[in-house]
Amino acid sequence: MILNKERYYAGYHFLIKKYQIAVLPHWHTSICQGGTFRKTVQEGQEESIYPLSYWPGYGLGEQLEFAFKYDGINLGILAALFEVVPEDELTSWIKSKPVGKYTRKVWALYEFLTGRELPLPALDKGKYIYLLDPDVYFTYTPGKRMPRYRVFNNLLGDISFCPTVRRTEKLKAMESINLHEQCKKLTRDYPPELLSRALSYLYYKETKSSFLIEHIEPDLSRTEKFVGLLKMAEHKDFCDKSLLIDAQNLIVDPRFIDADYRLMQNYVGESISFRRQRIHYICPKPEDLESLMTGLFQSHALMMQSDVSAIIHAAIIAYAFVFMHPFEDGNGRIHRFLIHNILSLRQAIPKGLMFPVSAAILNNMELYDISLEAFSSPLMSKIKYSLDELGQMTVMGETKNYYRYIDMTSQAEALYEFVELTIKKELVEELDFIVSYDKVKKAIQQIIDMPDKLIDLFIKFCLQNDGKLSPSKRDKYFSFLLEHELKSMEKAVKHEYKDKSK
Numbered sequence: 404m405i406l407n408k409e410r411y412y413a414g415y416h417f418l419i420k421k422y423q424i425a426v427l428p429h430w431h432t433s434i435c436q437g438g439t440f441r442k443t444v445q446e447g448q449e450e451s452i453y454p455l456s457y458w459p460g461y462g463l464g465e466q467l468e469f470a471f472k473y474d475g476i477n478l479g480i481l482a483a484l485f486e487v488v489p490e491d492e493l494t495s496w497i498k499s500k501p502v503g504k505y506t507r508k509v510w511a512l513y514e515f516l517t518g519r520e521l522p523l524p525a526l527d528k529g530k531y532i533y534l535l536d537p538d539v540y541f542t543y544t545p546g547k548r549m550p551r552y553r554v555f556n557n558l559l560g561d562i563s564f565c566p567t568v569r570r571t572e573k574l575k576a577m578e579s580i581n582l583h584e585q586c587k588k589l590t591r592d593y594p595p596e597l598l599s600r601a602l603s604y605l606y607y608k609e610t611k612s613s614f615l616i617e618h619i620e621p622d623l624s625r626t627e628k629f630v631g632l633l634k635m636a637e638h639k640d641f642c643d644k645s646l647l648i649d650a651q652n653l654i655v656d657p658r659f660i661d662a663d664y665r666l667m668q669n670y671v672g673e674s675i676s677f678r679r680q681r682i683h684y685i686c687p688k689p690e691d692l693e694s695l696m697t698g699l700f701q702s703h704a705l706m707m708q709s710d711v712s713a714i715i716h717a718a719i720i721a722y723a724f725v726f727m728h729p730f731e732d733g734n735g736r737i738h739r740f741l742i743h744n745i746l747s748l749r750q751a752i753p754k755g756l757m758f759p760v761s762a763a764i765l766n767n768m769e770l771y772d773i774s775l776e777a778f779s780s781p782l783m784s785k786i787k788y789s790l791d792e793l794g795q796m797t798v799m800g801e802t803k804n805y806y807r808y809i810d811m812t813s814q815a816e817a818l819y820e821f822v823e824l825t826i827k828k829e830l831v832e833e834l835d836f837i838v839s840y841d842k843v844k845k846a847i848q849q850i851i852d853m854p855d856k857l858i859d860l861f862i863k864f865c866l867q868n869d870g871k872l873s874p875s876k877r878d879k880y881f882s883f884l885l886e887h888e889l890k891s892m893e894k895a896v897k898h899e900y901k902d903k904s905k
Contacts, residue, residue, distance in 0.1 A: 413433045413470075463492050543556075585826050682788075857881075
């Protein structure tokens with residue numbers, strides 16, 4: 404008998420405890436307790452408390468049905484659970500109501516995730532239902548028929564890699580962003596010749612920002628190579644092993660190019676003393692990469708055929724890539740490049756426009772770190788590893804499923820925010836900067852007719868020094884200026900840029 408004052412965990416939390424499975428925490432926890440329904444939300448985690456009348460009982464099937472109904476679908480938990488639950492108990496429950504909505508979903512996902520067929524006959528009647536509720540998740544439309552269960556498989560991947568993204572209130576609101584139209588509307592206010600000139604500058608800004616995120620100051624050669632890669636983003640689909648290897652070879656130091664996926668256990672960490680490292684993230688085992696990356700490409704191909712939002716698509720592929728970390732070096736830059744590649748392939752960005760999303764990331768690193776840690780932090784509490792004296796890592800146990808079935812809702816929300824910041828701030832500021840430059844240049848030429856290179860230098864030095872040319876810079880480069888010319892030129896810069904600095 405259940406007493407009103409006691410709390411009874413239900414759904415996934417109950418099943419995780421009962422079967423002692425090692426999984427990443429679910430975003431939602433269900434509790435049955437006396438009183439009325441109430442919900443709390445803290446740092447992305449939700450806890451719902453239901454009246455005691457909701458308690459489903461202790462049976463496996465009943466708890467699974469409760470989980471599907473109130474907690475949603477978590478493929479990572481289900482994959483681990485289905486490896487240990489009694490098959491006969493699950494089969495008996497499905498037989499008891501074979502055409503039930505939740506029964507069919509459990510049945511379909513059991514056979515999908517395990518590759519094992521339960522001793523049950525295929526259904527020959529009943530209306531087809533979606534595996535994932537399209538009102539709750541972003542899904543592959545129209546889905547693939549699974550006649551055995553009379554279910555449409557609308558998952559965004561297969562058993563090798565299958566992410567989920569929930570339709571949170573935040574994503575529902577952001578989904579109204581039509582990136583292509585907003586970019587077109589924005590650029591209508593600028594003359595074509597200015598946009599043409601801005602394009603080159605935006606390529607270099609995106610390159611510099613992407614390197615600076617990793618605290619790298621690229622030399623001219625590496626800058627030019629990355630710019631060249633960005634220019635290919637709208638012409639090739641880089642979700643291909645050989646093309647990603649080519650991209651990695653193009654943007655890293657030639658001494659660190661890879662001919663294949665990495666062969667060593669990789670991790671992200673920092674030295675905190677001579678003998679100690681703080682580990683921030685542990686990548687998949689090398690032997691798991693081929694399967695995971697193949698699954699990633701298949702998920703990408705699926706989304707290319709679907710109507711799932713281009714930004715959701717880009718978030719899944721780009722973030723999953725960096726979580727897999729398939730190369731020894733260059734993963735972060737390729738991760739950000741893939742955002743451009745997918746947005747371009749999906750025609751979310753008008754042709755001939757560079758979208759400086761890395762600049763938005765660089766200026767909002769806390770949000771970027773949170774989006775990465777939403778996956779890395781809970782993962783770190785689950786993986787057991789050792790480090791030898793040379794810093795070589797050994798990961799213990801099976802870890803592949805942690806990377807196969809990721810809830811990527813946090814990453815999708817973050818990319819939507821970066822896209823919005825890019826449209827409203829970064830892109831506008833870059834275009835306005837060039838408009839202001841043209842006006843300043845024209846004003847300076849009316850004061851003194853000097854070469855464009857000197858005008859560029861003058862504006863640059865002034866913007867670096869609160870709108871004034873320092874005495875040392877004047878003596879070295881502009882000693883020919885008369886005092887009244889200098890004052891007028893400085894005034895032109897200050898008036899147009901209003902003390903902006905670049």
